[in-house]
Amino acid sequence: MALLIENLHVSVEDKEILSGVNLSLGEGEVHALMGPNGNGKSTLLATVMGNPNYTVTEGSVTYNGEDLLALPVNERAKKGIFLGMQYPPAIPGVTNSDFFRAAIHAKEGKPVSLYSFIKQMDKATKDLQLKPDLAHRFLNEGFSGGEKKRNEIVQMMLLKPDLAMLDEIDSGLDVDALKLVADAINEMRRNNPKLTLIVVSHYERFLELVVPTHTHVLVNGKIVVEGGPELTRRIDEEGYKWIEKEYNVTLDEEETAKAPVSLGSCAVKQTRG
């Protein structure tokens, strides 16, 4: 088992967000993590990455048999774990190229040659149709929402993780960009069959392009429903209300009826609650 999460309880400022999450991921699997907003999806990913804002009060997280919770954030990254963030921060003064090269150096334990770096960077920016000046721009500064998300995928391509967690990586992307990102992810999967993914998304369209092998629904800090790709389709068609009835859980009323979701420049898709 690549990643094993057992009875995970996590708090922020004494408020419990995760209340006993159990999850196991095998190598090469794609897990979709779904659920209404504010129920702990981002918290779960941030906790696996080691965000210091979250306190683990109980439970364990092991990666390839190693206690992940005992490792600092950067050591988790060096083990091959990557988090594509929902809101990547802008860091003025630090250029993308300096940051990416330093990150590759840290991950691989040796400096990357300039030639090799430029080659990889060129490919990544072309695949994601980002402007060629990306390398020289300050990290995420002045980037549009879509550019930030594509920049996360550029980093994923350069760092070649074995476990990638993508937190709403599709939000802010128009339909064309969504396909570029999905194509890049699928190419990484082909190149590295060990690559395991956890994908948080509200959009069925993204999960049609990066097809999950497993789907989990997180409600009130617990995984209440699990299944395969058919579960993402049902949620897309019916929302989350049915889970309340069938699994005896109480959902926040505001969250159960799915709001109209923007698919960027393509269309607006209305789903029923």
Place this chain on the structure above:
Amino acid sequence: MKRLVLPEGLSRYTVTSGLDVRMVINQNAETLIELNAEEDMECTWEIRVLSGVKATVFFLNQALGNVVSKIRVYAEKDAVLKVGVLEFGKAAHTLNAKIDLEGEGAVSEFHTAALANARLSYDIETEHKARYTEGYMKNYGLVVSEIPWTIVCAGKINRGAKGSKSRQESRILTFGKPENIKVLPILYIDENDVEASHANSIGQPEAEAMYYMESRGLDRKEVIGLLSAGYILPAADLFEDTSMSAYLRNLIQKKVKEWEQ
């Protein structure tokens, strides 16, 4: 007082003891002045940039002793002057600078960057005496531990200097107490048709930025090294001469690496 006429193009000087220099810049020129004294020293620099001339005067402080610098700049009509101060000194530096934009269309940029190892005290003023002048003052730096740094930065636009622009920006990253850093931005404006602004940020590295960079495999020191270089490196771009920019960039990277150790 020594009189120095800068040669055209790039030049370089080393200062190892106190000086009183009057510099006349009558052709496009760039110069690096290295302050390398082992003892305490006081230097006075009077710099006159003649009409239409474009120049860069860059002070690289690597002195072991305390330094007092008095810089007085006069920029004539359409002159463009960049003054850089890069601090790698081991002792205190007291800097008093006054830039007079005397001629219409004169432009100045006064840019300091510091990897502060000892007390820094700056008093910088740009006075706009003619129409359509532009004065920019930038202070960027990294402060290790509890070292005090004071910056008084004033932009003064006189009556009649219409169409002038005065901008100042100070950004200090500190690993000590932020209260050790004092920045006082001042704007004196006596004309209506002008633009003026100031921006300051003083503080410790943002936790969110640290976490983001650590999540890509960098340890805390490596993150701080990258952030620090980001604050200081832009000073190297004051030179148009690419070999000098590269020299300064390498030096900055080296100093930041030394600090990381």
